[in-house]
Amino acid sequence: MTLANAQDADPLPGGLRRILLRQIPAVVDEMEEAVRSGLPDYSDIADDTAGFSVRQVIDQTVSCFVSLHDVTRPSPAVVAELIALYEAIGAQHGRLGRPLDVLRDALDLGGRVACRRLIEDAYREKWPEPVLTKLTEDAFELMSMAIAAASRGYDDVCGRAPVDVQRDLLRDALVAEAGQAPRPLAELAAAAGWQLPRTLAVLALPPGDHPQTHVLPPEVLADRNPAAPYLIVPNPRISGRGWLPKAKGAVLGPVVPVDQGAVSLHWARRALDLVDRGVLAAEAPLRCVDHLAVLTAFQSGDLLEAAATTLLGPLLELPPRRREPLLETLLVYLRCGDNAVLTAERLHVHEQTVRYRLRQISQLTDGTCPDPERHLETMLVLTWLLSPEAR
Structure with missing residues (x-):
């Protein structure tokens, strides 16, 4: 079994899955402690990075590992989310000028904890030897996949023009929570050669809808994360929306002041979730302001x-x-x-x-x-x- 073909994996017996699920909180605690004590400087930097922390990354990685053998959730979707996370981590390393060696060290520390816990559980619960072998191999393959994804994100940033990197930094800052932007928006916009607008709106695209497949005006900032892509549209009331992607299921968040992009992204993704669940009809695109009652009710x-x-x-x-x-x-x-x-x-x-x-x-x-x-x-x-x- 390979993680790329996780949908073909045989699920573990229900008893073993339940054991793994019960172990997640304790394993995450132990792995986090190993990384923080073994790599304290790296932990501090990771926790200051918008979008993820050491604990969040560990938790999502462990949860993905368990879900690979869980019939209740489609493994390919879980793996895609994890790949996107590590690509983002690798890209952030590239922007900060930090090598990936320290990320490999963090994964190695966490992986050793995970494998030791698997061996302890196997002896205590008397798992068949093939089960332990399978889980151990999957754990190492998951770590290799994470490093490969981080390397792609790192190489993508390091191989791009400096202005593109600055645009990505600006894009992330525009949708960051209040007080989380690394530098003032005006300073980031100047470095990116981008005119700071008075208002903006975020267009959330369905998973897998790549922004690069659409013809976009140069002032639009795009997030290419395949699991949760979105576009930042400056001054949407002035510029019009004739160019907006006609992807069915896309959602345009409310128009907000330029320093409140997180609000527009939040509601766009809330509505996108309701479209996915069949509560809202998939339009091209759907506008949050046209469905205030439904969004409020589901909140x-x-x-x-x-x-x-x-x-x-x-x-x-x-x-x-x-x-x-x-x-x-x-x-x-x-x-x-x-x-x-x-x-x-x-x-x-x-x-x-x-x-x-x-x-x-x-x-x-x-x-x-x-x-x-x-x-x-x-x-x-x-x-x-x-x-x-x-x-």
Whole structure:
């Protein structure tokens, strides 16, 4: 079995998988301690790097190793995420002018801990010898894959023009959390030859959609990470969107001030996740500002579900075949400004059908629903209740 063909791997017996899963927190703790005590200077630098820390990298690496033999999650996707992570780490080494030797040392330290723990578990749990051999070989192959990915990222940065490296540094800073940018944005923009705009928006692309396959204006900054690519669009209200990639499933985050790019990226990726889960329709591209109710509802689903009984009461006790037409009619009616005629047009039913359903709702709730003063809350609750995941 090779990691490149992880989907062909035979899963471990359920008992062994459960043992490995239980061991993850303790193994991560021990590996982190080994790296921090053995390479303290490297740990400090890694923790100051935007996007990952020593513990996050170890945790994702160990989780990937366990997932390779877990039938509940597609291994190729997990491996792709890890490859993208180590390519980013290698690229960061290149930008900082640090050789990859110290990363190899960190992987070697962590790998020795992992292999020792596997051997201890094998003797304690009396694993068959072929199982231990397989797991050990996979661990070493995973480390080799990580180094190869980091080397690609390192070579990509070191072989590029200095201005391209500066543009990448600027791109990362524009979507960094508040206070995490390494230098002032104006300074980074000047070094990259990029005019700092007043506003920007982030376009999140579906995984595997490579920005280099699209014709982009020179002012657009692109992240080429295959697992989570995105574009930074400066002054989107002024420049227009005719050039935006027509990739189905792409999501345009809200327009924000130039120092709040992390907000636009956060909501673009939230919406991208909802598209992937089938909650939002895949458009080309979808705009977050057109789906505020859905995004808000899924940010607070547990609260809305708890409030549903107060707002809708007896409606929730009806069987689904009666409940859902009433809830859908009420939601569309509220969205249409209490206009039954427009509601009927949107639902493709007769106006009298709408009025009959509204009378049913009023009777079932003793006239308390819809409450004119709680339209917004009711719409959010209905949006959540009618979503595929809440049904």
